[in-house]
Amino acid sequence: MASKKSADVEIQVRESDASTKELCDQTNSLEEDWDAPHNKENPRNWSALKKGCHIVPVSLLCLSVTAGSSMITPGVFAIAYKFHVSHTAALLPLSLFVLGLAIGPVLAAPISETRGRAIVYKVSIPLYMLFILGSGFSKSFGGLLVCRILAAMCGAPCLAVGAGTVADLFEPRKMAAPGALVVMAPFLGPCLGPVIGGFSATFTEYRWTQWSTIFLALAAYILVLPTQETHRKVLLKRKALRMGLPPPEPELAPREAIKLLLTITLFRPIRMLMSEPIVLLYSVYNAFTFSVLFAFFEAYPFVFMGEYGFNLWQYGLTFLGIGGGVLLGAIGAIVVDLLVYRRIVRENGDRITNRGPEQRLYIGMIGDLCLPVG
Template sequence: MQSFIQYRKFSLAVRKQVQEDREKAVFCLSPELHIPESLVRDHRRTSLSSSTTCPAENTAEGLERANSATSARTQYSKRHTVGHFLTGIHARDRTTNEGKGGIVFVVNWEGDDDPLNPRNWGVAYRVWVTLIVASIAFVVGAASSTDTGILTQAAAEFGVSEVVESMTTGLYLAGFGVGAVFAGPFSETFGRNAVYISTMVIFMMFIMAAALAPNIGAQLAFRFLAGAFGATPLTCAGGSISDMWPSLEKTFAFPMFAISAFGGPVLGPVIGSYIMNIGTWRWSEWIILIISAFVLGLVVFFQPETFPPLLLQWKAKHLRDETGDHRFRAEIEIMHISLWMRLKIALTRPLKFALEPIVVLMTLYMTVLYIVLFTFLDGYPHIFQKVYKTSQGLTNVIFTVPWVYKITKECFVKQSFVPEVRLWFAMLGAPAIPISLFWMGWTDYASISIWSPIMASVLFGYGLICIFMTAYMYLIDSYEIYAASALTFVTFTRYVTAGGMTVVGVPFYNNMGPHWTLTILGCISLLMVPIPYVFYKYGHIIRRRSQYAVSWN
C-alpha cells in the first residue's frame, strides 16, 4: 500500500519538476543549443510578466541569447532541452560497455535535500519504518529458537530422542545460511518490499506446515525451508537500515534493529515453553504464524520502499512517460544485468572474502558466539529446572537481555570518522561473554542463590548485544559497496556452522554436566576476546592492504 502511494508521489513530483524546469531550460540555454521557435516565443511571453532564477532572463543580454538560439533551424526537440536542464539529471554519452544509443540522461536525486530520498525523510518516520523492519527480524529470529522450549514434548510425540528433535533448530539455522545467499540479488532486482512480502508469505506457509507435520522427517524438512525463506527478509532488513540512515545516524538507528534481531532468538524459548499451558507443542509454531501475520500486515500497509536504485528507476520511468523521451535512465537501467547474472555474482563474490582478515576473524568470532548462544539456550533446563526446580516457563523467562547504549556523536564530531570507532562497544562487551559463562558454570548449585546465574545471564546478554551490534556496523563501514558480499559470507558461514553445532548441545550437557559445559564454552569465547581490540589498534593498516576494504584515513 505504502509503495503504491510512494510510486504516485514520484509521479506527481516528476510532473511538477518538469513543469518548473521547462521554462528555465528554455530561457537559460546557451547560444550553441537550439530550440523550437514556438517554445521560445511561449517562454518570452511569460517571462516578461514573471520572475525566474535564470541570471540574465530580464536583461537585454538574456533576450539576445534567446533570439540567438531561435535564429537557426534546429533538430532538437523540446524534450531534448528539458533533458539537459532538469535538476539532478546528468547528460552523458554511453560508454563502450553500455551499448549503443548515444546520449543518456542519468537520473539522480534533485539535490542533497530531495524529500524523495529515504535519508531525507523525517526522523520520526524513519524510526517508525525501522521498527517495522525490526519486527521482521524479531519474528524470524524467534522462530529459530522457539522449538528449544518444547523439545521434550515434541520428541515424545514423534518417538525420537531430544537430540533428534533439536535438529529442528539446527536445520532452521542452516536454512538461514542458504537463504541469505539469495537475499541480496533478489532485493537489488525487485526491491526490498517485494522480497519482504513474498518471502514472508512463503515463510508463513512452511511454519504452518511444520505445525501440521505428521512425523519428524516432515517437521525437519519444513523447518529448514522456513529458515531459508525467513533469512531473506532478515538479511534485507539490514539493507533497509542502511538505505535510510547515514553513517553517523546509524550509530543510534542500528541498535533498534540489532536488539530486536537478537531478542527474537532469546524470547523464542519463552514462547515455546509457556505455550504448553494452553495447548500442545504445535502451538509454538501457531503463535509464530500469528505474529508473522501481524508483522506482514504492518509491512503491506505501512512499509515504504527504501532501496534508492529502485526509487530512481521509478523516477526515470515517470520522466520517460512525462517527456516522451526514452533516454531518461536510472544508473542500474543503463547497463541491464539479469537476475541470473546477479545470482552468479552473489554466489561467487562472497568466496573472495575468505582471504580477507577482517571478514574471516569477524566470521569466526560471530560463529563461535552463535554456537555459544544456542548451546547456552539448550542448557537452561539443566541449569534451572534440574538445579533450582523452576517451572518450564519460568526457566526461559529468566534469560533477559539488557540493552545499554549511549550515543557517541561527540566522537564523530571531534575526530575524523574511521570504521574502528564502531568497535568501542564490542571492546566493552567482549570480556563479558567468558566472565558470564564462568560465573554461571561455577555458581550453578542449589546452595547458591538463583540470582547468581540470573545476573550472569544478564551479563551474557549485554556482551552479545555489544558485539553483534558493532561487528555488523564495522563490516558495513569497512567494505561499503562490497558490504553485502562480506555480510553474505559471514551470515552463511555463521548460520550453517552454528546450525550443525546446536545438535550437540543437548548431549553435551547430559554427558559433561552444566559446570564443565559452560566452562568449555567460556574457554572458547575467551580465545575470541582479543579480536575487537586487535582491529581497533591495527584495523586501519589491515584495510589499507585489503583489495576490497575502504581506507578512510
C-alpha cells in the same frame, strides 16, 4: 541527389546525438536533484516519524523470525515423545532452522538490490508463515524438519535486508541508534522465543509453539504492509520511467544478471573470507557468539529443569537474562556512538578520518570482555 541524402543522414545523426546528450543530461540532473535536501522523495529526507514507521516494523520482523527459531525448544520433550525420536534428534527442528537462516539471505540480498527492499519483506514473510503452519500440522518427523528449514529460508531475507533499509534512510554518521535497533532485534528474538514457547507448551501442546510463531510474525507483517520502498536505485528507476527518461543503470541481460548474481553472491564473499583477515576473524567470532547463544537452548533445560526443578514456563523465563544483556548491548552501542564517534565527527566535520571508522569497534571490544564473564 546523393549529396542531399548524405546531408539528411548527417542531420539525423546530429539530432540523434543531441537527443541522446539531452537525455543523459536529464538523467544526471535527476540524480543530482535526488540528493537535494528539499527532495522529499528521497528517504533520507523523510521526517523522523516516517523513518521510525519504517525501521520499527522491520525490526519486529527480524525479531519474529529469530524468535521462531527458539520458540519450539520448550516443546522438544513433547516432540521426542510424539515422533518416537531421541532427545538429540528432537533438537533438529531448532538446528535446521538456524541452518536455513544462513541459506536464505544468499538469494534475498541480490533481489533487494535489483527489485527493492519492500518486495523482499512483503513476499518472504507470507511464505515463512505458511511453512511454519506446515510444521505445526506435520504428521511425521521428516515433514516437521523440512517445513522448519524451508520456513527459515523464507524468513531469513528480512535479517539480511534490514541493515540495507537503515542505510537507505540514514546517513552513515546517524546510523547508530536505528542500526542498534535492527541489530538488537535478531538477538532479542531467540531470548523471547523460549519465554513465549514455555507458556504455550506448558498449558497447551507443542504445536502451539508454532501457532504462536505465526501470530507474532503476522502482527509484525501487518505493520510492514503500509511501508514504502526505500532503495535508492529502485526509486530512481521508477522516477525516470515516470519522466520518460532512461534508467540511471541499464537493465542487464538475463545471462549477465545471472553472472552478476553468482559473482556477487557466491564468489565475492568467499574471496573476502580468504583474502581479508578482518572479515574472516569477524565472521568466526560472530559464529562463535551465535553458537554460544544457541547452545544455551540445550544446556538450560539440564541445568534449570534437571538441577533446580523448574517447569517448562519457568525454564523459559531464564532466557530473560540474556534478553537484558542484549538491551544493554544496544544501549552501550548508542552511548559509545554519542560519546566517541560523534565527537570525532564534530571535530573533523563531515570528513571521514582515518580514526573514524575504528571508533565503531569500541562496543565490540567491551562485549568481548563481557562474554566470557557471562
